Amino acid sequence: xxxxxxxxxxxxxxxxxxxxxxxxxxxxxxxxxxxxxxxxxxxxxxxxxxxxxxxxxxxxxxxxxxxxxxxxxxxxxxxxxxxxxxxxxxxxxxxxxxxxxxxxxxxxxxxxxxxxxxxxxxxxxxxxxxxxxxxxxxxxxxxxxxxxxxxxxxxxxxxxxxxxxxxxxxxxxxxxxxxxxxxxxxxxxxxxxxxxxxxxxxxxxxxxxxxxxxxxxxxxxxxxxxxxxxxxxxxxxxxxxxxxxxxxxxxxxxxxxxxxxxxxxxxxxxxxxxxxxxxxxxxxxxxxxxxxxxxxxx
Numbered sequence: 001x002x003x004x005x006x007x008x009x010x011x012x013x014x015x016x017x018x019x020x021x022x023x024x025x026x027x028x029x030x031x032x033x034x035x036x037x038x039x040x041x042x043x044x045x046x047x048x049x050x051x052x053x054x055x056x057x058x059x060x061x062x063x064x065x066x067x068x069x070x071x072x073x074x075x076x077x078x079x080x081x082x083x084x085x086x087x088x089x090x091x092x093x094x095x096x097x098x099x100x101x102x103x104x105x106x107x108x109x110x111x112x113x114x115x116x117x118x119x120x121x122x123x124x125x126x127x128x129x130x131x132x133x134x135x136x137x138x139x140x141x142x143x144x145x146x147x148x149x150x151x152x153x154x155x156x157x158x159x160x161x162x163x164x165x166x167x168x169x170x171x172x173x174x175x176x177x178x179x180x181x182x183x184x185x186x187x188x189x190x191x192x193x194x195x196x197x198x199x200x201x202x203x204x205x206x207x208x209x210x211x212x213x214x215x216x217x218x219x220x221x222x223x224x225x226x227x228x229x230x231x232x233x234x235x236x237x238x239x240x241x242x243x244x245x246x247x248x249x250x251x252x253x254x255x256x257x258x259x260x261x262x263x264x265x266x267x268x269x270x271x272x273x274x275x276x277x278x279x280x281x282x283x284x285x286x287x288x289x290x291x292x293x294x295x296x297x298x
Contacts, residue, residue: 149164205227210237220246225284250284261275274291275291
């Protein structure tokens with residue numbers, strides 16, 4: 001009798017083990033259309049196991065305040081187009097549009113600052129900073145390039161009516177008045193020194209705005225200008241060496257010698273005069289203002 005009981009107990013234990021092992025790998029199927037819990041429901045899976053939902057699931061419907069909290073990685077692998085995007089509030093799709101690119105189809109409002117630690121922020125459909133109704137500011141600590149600002153229509157517009165743009169090679173165009181309150185207009189050019197050779201010299205105005213021309217002991221020196229920007233203002237220092245004259249190759253707008261312009265005889269070695277000229281064309285200039293004389297011997 002004892003032997004039979006022992007065999008029966010062993011058989012029951014074996015069946016429990018088999019049933020437990022089978023249940024661990026079995027599938028639980030519910031035919032009910034809803035599951036209602038009066039308290040919190042906890043679903044615990046074995047380590048490394050996942051819960052797979054194949055028919056869709058709804059969380060936090062519009063009629064409830066339930067929330068979804070995810071403590072680990074969340075992947076929306078199918079969110080690669082607006083039709084399969086993560087839709088915020090019903091009408092703002094958020095999805096992956098290309099490699100390492102997130103697309104937001106809507107307006108993005110940042111309340112407490114936006115930090116871009118790496119990469120490039122590309123705004124392809126226009127952007128507004130510091131609107132008239134706010135006091136927000138835009139600070140740029142690195143290089144800022146306005147590559148399309150090459151005409152008034154694509155310029156950087158200051159205050160609504162002062163366009164500033166690239167008017168030509170190495171040229172900044174400002175359509176408006178420039179007012180200096182507590183500063184000065186600085187000609188930063190250190191100067192280009194040219195010696196008159198064989199009675200002629202060429203001053204390339206495209207290389208700066210301040211030039212020194214030395215007669216260098218030759219006969220009359222004829223000056224030819226090149227590369228001038230119409231409307232540009234240039235400062236030229238002339239140094240005499242004898243009773244010869246500085247002449248202009250193009251006398252369309254200035255047909256007197258520099259000595260006549262300065263109203264004095266400059267014929268000693270080292271006598272200097274500084275004149276300011278206005279470029280009328282690339283090769284023709286016109287003296288403006290007074291000639292400043294600097295005699296070697298008073």
